[in-house]
Amino acid sequence: MPLLELFDETLDINSTENYELSMQLSQDGFAFALLDTIRNKYVLLRSSEPDENKYFTADQIGEIISKDDFLMKKYKKVNMVFPSPKFTLVPAPLFDPAKKEEYFNFNLIKDENEVIVSNKITDPDAYIVFSVTKPFLDLRERLFPAVHPFHHMKPLLTQLAHYSKSSAGHYIHLHVEREYFNIIIYDRGTLTFTNTFKYRNISDILYYVLNLFKNKGINNDETIHFSGETEKFDDLWSNFALYIRNLKFTDPAGNFTFSYVFNDIGLHRFINLFSLTICE
Numbered sequence: 241m242p243l244l245e246l247f248d249e250t251l252d253i254n255s256t257e258n259y260e261l262s263m264q265l266s267q268d269g270f271a272f273a274l275l276d277t278i279r280n281k282y283v284l285l286r287s288s289e290p291d292e293n294k295y296f297t298a299d300q301i302g303e304i305i306s307k308d309d310f311l312m313k314k315y316k317k318v319n320m321v322f323p324s325p326k327f328t329l330v331p332a333p334l335f336d337p338a339k340k341e342e343y344f345n346f347n348l349i350k351d352e353n354e355v356i357v358s359n360k361i362t363d364p365d366a367y368i369v370f371s372v373t374k375p376f377l378d379l380r381e382r383l384f385p386a387v388h389p390f391h392h393m394k395p396l397l398t399q400l401a402h403y404s405k406s407s408a409g410h411y412i413h414l415h416v417e418r419e420y421f422n423i424i425i426y427d428r429g430t431l432t433f434t435n436t437f438k439y440r441n442i443s444d445i446l447y448y449v450l451n452l453f454k455n456k457g458i459n460n461d462e463t464i465h466f467s468g469e470t471e472k473f474d475d476l477w478s479n480f481a482l483y484i485r486n487l488k489f490t491d492p493a494g495n496f497t498f499s500y501v502f503n504d505i506g507l508h509r510f511i512n513l514f515s516l517t518i519c520e
Contacts (some may be wrong), residue, residue, distance in 0.1 A: 244505075302379050395511070412465065
């Protein structure tokens with residue numbers, strides 16, 4: 241079980257009531273980060289992934305949480321995000337909480353063990369309607385019952401709406417997870433496209449993105465911003481560099497800083513986790 245752990249020397253397990261805890265849970269991995277709210281500085285990151293070609297169950301993540309020396313402490317605030325490829329956006333003026341399953345089923349197929357949840361976002365003025373598998377939601381209810389589950393698009397769109405305001409034209413973002421990716425496009429600060437595609441290999445991602453560019457009349461000299469499961473000069477980056485001139489990573493930004501111990505990792509990998517603290 242691969243483990244990444246980074247912690248600042250100021251980290252104090254007896255001061256967790258001054259910390260904000262953010263967690264990310266999915267079958268593809270579990271991670272959590274601690275924000276020291278006095279210094280507004282991230283001081284801890286721990287991330288666990290299942291062995292290659294395997295997935296975490298909710299019980300396995302529950303075991304990780306129960307054995308962690310920090311996670312059963314009391315915190316100033318707790319946030320929780322559930323990455324999932326299955327979501328839809330509903331304009332706020334049209335949203336009726338009683339119809340969230342109807343909205344979901346209009347575009348997607350709900351599995352038997354899934355529960356439909358909604359999140360409000362402000363830019364655009366809409367609701368994210370998404371599914372969480374019941375065992376994962378039950379785990380949240382058992383260990384952190386007061387915490388409302390967020391979809392990963394909530395912190396992601398919160399970040400991108402901010403970045404897109406400084407772009408005079410298109411702002412194009414590719415967020416990559418283990419088996420799917422999100423493509424988000426803003427035009428002069430307004431969200432004009434977002435969708436999720438499952439992929440088996442890098443050629444699939446290239447195919448979807450380059451066809452989208454063609455259909456929308458976007459030139460190859462536009463910049464693509466990346467986050468998630470990709471690194472500079474890896475296969476994904478190198479293949480995109482053959483067709484797209486400008487490639488960048490998007491790091492989390494907000495009223496917080498990072499301990500120097502985070503300098504050697506790509507912060508874009510955990511953009512949704514670190515961005516939870518700026519979500520309303």
